[in-house]
Amino acid sequence: MTSRRNKLQCRRAGRQRSATYRFMTAAAAAATASYFSLAFFLENPTRLQFAQAYISTGLPAHVHRAYLRKLTDDICSTDPGSLTPQEVSNTSMLMSAWASAPKKLRESGKERAMKVENLLKRIIDERRAGNTEAIARTEDYNTVMKSWAVSGEQSAAAFRIEQILIYMQDMYASGDQDVQPNSESFQIAIEAWTQATESDSKALARAQQILDWMTKLYLSSANTLAMPHTSCYYAILKSWAASSGGKKLEAPIMAEHLLLQMQHLYTKHGVQTARPDTKCFNTVLSSWLKSRDISAEKRIRQIFEYMDDCRRRGSNDIKPDASTYNIVIASIAPAVKEHIDMGGARRADRILARLERGYLAGDKTLMPDTILYNQVIDYWAKTQSVNGHYLKARDVLDRQISMYESGGVRKCRPDVTGYTSVIGACASTSGSKLERRRSFNLAHETFMECCKAKYTQPNDVTYGLMFKAVGRLLPEKDERDRYAKVLFGLCCDDGCLGEMAYKRMLEAMSDELLIELGISKHYAGLPEEWTCNVANSHPPKKQSNNKR
Secondary structure (H helix, E strand, O other), X not given: OHHHHHHHHHHHHHHHHHHHHHHHHHHHHHHHHHHHHHHHHHHOOOHHHHHHHHHOOOOOHHHHHHHHHHHHHHHHOOOOOOOOHXXXXXXXXXXXXXXXXXXXXXXXXXXXXXXXXXXXXHHHHHHHOOOOOOOOOHHHHHHHHHHHHOOOOHHHHHHHHHHHHHHHHHHHHOOOHHHOOOHHHHHHHHHHHHOOOOOOOOHHHHHHHHHHHHHHHHHOOOOOOOOOOHHHHHHHHHHHHHOOOOOOOOHHHHHHHHHHHHHHHHHHOXXXXXXXXXXXXXXXXXXXXXXXXXXXXXXXXXXXHHHHHHHHOOOOOOOOOHHHHHHHHHOOHHHHHOOOOOXXXXXXXXXXHHHHHHHHOOOHHHOXXXXXXXXXXXXXXXXXXXXXXXXXXXXXHHHHHHHHHOOOOHHHOOOHHHHHHHHHHHHOOOOOHHHHHXXXXXXXXXXXXXXXXXXXXOOHHHHHHHHHHHHHHOOOHHHHHHHHHHHHHHHHHHOOOOHHHHHHHHHHOOHHHHHHHOOOOOHHHOOHHHHOOOOOOOOOOOOOHHHO
């Protein structure tokens, strides 16, 4: 038995050694393949594409990191003047590889940027040592700036990028044509400062200074490649819009001033690349919207009308789109909800109608969505001083249903929010007995549609507002109790008896009916199955289009 056991142990050990050998052989083969594949990339004339392909392959991170480090160290450790033409060419490839290296290399952004900068310095030293093949070009400097831009060093990175840009312009002014900064160079520096606003309060001002310097260089012909571009302006516009909302009161003013600069360059100096577009105008509108300035709605409407006038004149670059309309309608919210402006809902409805007409006329950029309709319905629901406000709210919902079902606009599918707002508008109706009956009938009709719709169902707020409608609009006690009893059964079956619905139910039901149904006077004492879907009955909130 002992001999047999020893034989089995020897066989197991042999199989383990074989498995270990096969694993080591495969690892060695992978490493060899990695080496030769890298060598192939280095020798190929399209080195940039192959370098990017190499670092994005599925090879282990340590293999990528080891070879990039080894090649970088081999080049940087040689004496100036000793690089071959192939090694000089490989240096630019390595710079690009480090600048675009994936995070899986586990190198910090600062370390990657330092390696790229060391490689650039090596090319400069090689040139000074007399190697005519070693030329540091604009693309190489841009690669260094890009590596700093993605390093995560915030203002420190932006400051270093600005230093490099100034050095490039000084070298070009001294006669070095190979390092002439181009639009990309300036854009990298501008975007770097706009990304450093959290760590430096003066970051936006620095970005603006670089943009002004760029414009001055181009207009004075000191650098014909420094042509201002819309993308350079947009980076600053977006930052100003993001800094609104009480952080910087001057944000919308500065954003609008920047837009005027773009138009001046385009109209007065003929700089085609600086022409503002709808995206830029929408960013300025968003800045005004977030500012919550008392004059925001008025200014947004003025800019909107200017954009629409440009559209009527035939402009394809400046014209309102769905996002523009969304911002304009959203700007009316303070007037309706805070200042009780009776005309706010009417203004929003008219703007929505213009959007609908434009879309039906064939402009696909004006496709309405659910959020737009819900906003306007909500405005009418809150405008209780207007006679027939609940009919106006329902009219908007009907247009939405028609646009979805007949127009085929999937983005504007009605949801529970729209139905609930219409019911809320009905529930808040006051006036004669006939008017309240008419309002209740519409609330009942809307509620039944919501229950039967394939794409939505009532939630606890819907039931709460429906209970409110029963309590306020039905004058007879018996009728109130009959309806409230049926509604209570539906609400419990759906598990949507929330606190608001429970409170409105108590107001709608008589004491006799409460005793008959055995309903507790305390919400905490209700059965769990009556309230089980309250937390899950609200649809997830969507971002409005002005934040896209």
